[in-house]
Amino acid sequence: MTDSTKKGMNRRSALKLAGATAALTFPGPFINRAYAREVLYVNTWGGPWEESARINWFEPFMRENNVEIKTVSPVSFAKLAAQVKTGVYEFDCTTLGDADIVRANEAGIIEDIKQSPIDQSKLWKDAVFQNGVGSHAFATLISYRKDKFPNGGPQTWAEFFDVKKYPGARCLQRHAGRVLALALLADGVPADKLFPMDIDRAFAKLETIKPAMRVWWTQGPQSGQLLRDGEVDLIGIWQTYPVRLIKEGIPVEMVWNQALLDKAYWVVSKGSPRRELAWKFIQSAVQPERIAKFSLANVYGPLNPKAFDHISAEDAKLTPTSPENIKKVVQQDTSKAGDQMAEANKLFERWISR
Amino acid sequence: MVPPVGSAAIKSGSSDAKAWLLLLPALAFLAVFFLVPLGQVVFFSVMDPGFTLKHYTSFLSDSFYWRVLWGTFQTAGIVTIFALLMSYPLAYMIVRMGGHFATVMLLIIAMSFWTSFLVRTFAWMVILGNNGPLRAILEAFGWSPAPQLLFTRFSSTLAMVHLLIPFMVLALYSVMKKIDMNFVRAARSLGATPFQAFHRVFLPLSAPGIVNGCTLVFIMCLGFYVTPVLLGSPREQMIAGLIGTQIEEFLEFGEASATSVILLLVTLAIFAIYNRFVGLDKLWG
CATH class of the missing domain: 3.40.190.10 (Periplasmic binding protein-like II)
Structure with a gap:
């Protein structure tokens, strides 16, 4: 490298x-x-x-x-x-x-x-x-189709990664920093220990949902559209889009717990x-x-x-910073990540196309 | 009139010199906006940070880059073949039928020319989607549940063929409409079957159009990456997208420049081989 x-x-x-x-x-x-x-x-x-x-x-x-x-x-x-x-x-x-x-x-x-x-x-x-x-601030949070999971969907990233309990097509942002952090949260890493990231551990966890990852979103509006059309059943998405979809009456639920704050x-x-x-x-x-x-x-x-x-x-x-939600979200201390982001970015792009 | 700038070439009255003078604005434009940036890209590819060939050696020794490069050429080749197969009959019909049919068809083609690539890509997302009309039709015909179409190689190839068909049709049309149909009639009167007349007379005469269209579509396709990202399978990666990521995400100007130069060289090499064995110049006549 x-x-x-x-x-x-x-x-x-x-x-x-x-x-x-x-x-x-x-x-x-x-x-x-x-x-x-x-x-x-x-x-x-x-x-x-x-x-x-x-x-x-x-x-x-x-x-x-x-x-x-x-x-x-x-x-x-x-x-x-x-x-x-x-x-x-x-x-x-x-x-x-x-x-x-x-x-x-x-x-x-x-x-x-x-x-x-x-x-x-x-x-x-x-x-x-x-x-x-x-x-x-904005947050990457779990959102799911209520028509697909009428008894409630995943409430934590560990459950989002659990393809047996919650089978269905998934989608996350094509963004190494966020996706690797979510994988570590799903694998049980406490929020204050996320950085510097254990990159190998993150990829090992990601590997478990790779077959269920139907697509990676790159643009905000695209992520909203994927959820609206039901192309995917579960998505890691910025709060703006599920809020709008819920207002429009689309059967969508959003989960503030463990939302990753940016x-x-x-x-x-x-x-x-x-x-x-x-x-x-x-x-x-x-x-x-x-x-x-x-x-x-x-x-x-x-x-x-x-x-x-x-x-x-x-x-x-x-909003992710309201007194109530700020207690549920995960705040990242990226200053501890140092220069590992550049390397993580490269590995992630390779991993996706493998 | 050429202003009397006192150039020896002009005084000699050589028509060649005058022709070059007319070309000057275009050449100057190309030099400033094409050759200089291209030179810069080559410069960056060996001068980041100091003189080094490591951007080339790291590309050439890494199977990841080769796989992306190969995938890109494969996609471009497949798209070009399908675009040709679909455009040739259409261009042929436009030329043969003429009149209102030609006007309407050309108008439709021009209209898709004017619609942005991104808009047409999103239209395909709707058509091919889980709740889209295409799956509904398949299910109405008893294929239930119909396979998921979006985010597959099929979807991205289909959309790219559709996006590039106008270029292919117009390239073919511009050559076909100049073909003297008396040649075909002469072949028929000399006993050729309709297929023979087409195969032995019309098709070879339209070959420059095929080469033009295929070149254009192939090269445009090499530069695509939004459509495969939005419609294709996550594993599909185009080299143009990789270059974009190298600049925007990794800030690796040297690596991105080296990748661009390699893409350019491989493309030129393919055309050189094609020229050697098929002979571009013969087709140009």
């Missing part, structure tokens, strides 16, 4: 050439800066995510500060890494998940929050993680010429009311606890 961890740092010369070419062919950001109104470039997931971000985050910020926000999608870790090395900034800030933010912070491609105008004492407890500011953090691209503005934007985006509205639109859980003042008790029940 290759020494993948340090390679990112030594690619400088080659990437500079790429940067020079990119600068020649795509001078967009520099031309735009010549206009009177300052522009901030935000990396988004596009689609409904961006729509709700526009209404709840971008528009109020643009009005208050007389700046313009332009978006680039989808979220790309590769671009974040490349633009810091080339100095050509396609976006100034983005959101990263638990595993990626550790990787990004280690590689030195995000700004140090201590150098920022953000006053951490005004944020909530645990708001800052690895130089990112917590925004919202948090999204705002980060600023290292060395971006617009970093001050980017931090200012982040500060406005995590305000209780704005993060509450954004989260509601996508059924995410806001990480700012004060946001629940703006969410009805009924809606709060559907």
Whole structure:
């Protein structure tokens, strides 16, 4: 296997050439800066995510500060890494998940929050993680078709992996970090001992459900569609989709127990010429009311606890960070995973196609 | 008129030079947007981090990559053959019938051209799904329970054939419509059966269209990966998807570049062999 961890740092010369070419062919950001109104470039997931971000985050910020926000999608870790090395900034800030933010912070491609105008004492407890500011959370949870399991489906990942007790077609996300963690939970590893992961043990457990894995989902909407059409009977899925399906009256059940929590953090691209503005934007985006509205639109859980003042008790029940659900979910401490994620990713892709 | 830029070639009045001048914008475009990036890919493949051939040796010594590469070519070959088998009669009918039939058929083909690949892929998910019409029809005919169709090699191949048929039909049509039907009539009048007239006269004349269409479809198919991921079996992996993963997930620019170069070289090699034994230039006439 290759020494993948340090390679990112030594690619400088080659990437500079790429940067020079990119600068020649795509001078967009520099031309735009010549206009009177300052522009901030935000990396988004596009689609409904961006729509709700526009209404709840971008528009109020643009009005208050007389700046313009332009978006680039989808979220790309590769671009974040490349633009810091080339100095050509396609976006100034983005959101990263638990595993990626550790990787990004280690590689030195995000700004140090201590150098920022953000006053951490005004944020909530645990708001800052690895130089990112917590925004919202989503969970990978068990969901199943009620018409397939009228007497109730699996309530734990161990039961999800039990093909004898719960026979049926299964589906999980094609995402090494999450799937391996779920396999370890299913094999009885306690939540606080997940990382660093015992990769061999995880694959051994995964092998037991491989024949029942009908498909791996790659896009959020695709996972919802698979469950809606009954293509699969059991699925590990983000809460947004079963919540919507249940509202539509589709016979689907969702299980909060052992839901694997993922948090999204705002980060600023290292060395971006617009970093001050980017931090200012982040500060406005995590305000209780704005993060509450954004989260509601996508059924995410806001990480700012004060946001629940703006969410009805009924809606709060559907979010992974509500006081009730947060006790049932599994919180990952990915900082202990170190650099094993890259290797796990490669092994996982090979394992799937075997 | 060519502006008097004082080039010796122009003064000599050579029509070749003028032709080259007309080609200049296209050549410049290709150089900037095709050759430079391609050169960069080759550069990355041996310069990550310093000069090294390890990205090539690790690819060549790993059976995983060979299996993905072989699977990709196999899929592309199968899809090309089925697309040809289905498109040839259609293109032939369009040329022979002409008139309203041709207009309507070409319009239908153009319409599927304009519909995005992703939309058509999702349409297949609905058609082939557990609660979709195709399984319902099979069950109505007594095949109960009908086999699950989605997430099999059958589904992804079917969809890819459908997605690529318009390219094949148009490639065939553009050649077929120029074929002088008097040749076929002459063959018939000299005693050839309808099949012989087709087999000995029309088919060889349409061969450039077949080569064009197959080349186009084969190469497009090599680059597919969304359709197999959404419709095919989880074990099916296309090399383009692997390259995407190498960049997006692993940040292995060198490895991804080396994989791309190998894909390019193997593709060129296949066409070189084809050219050697079948002779592309003879078919072009």
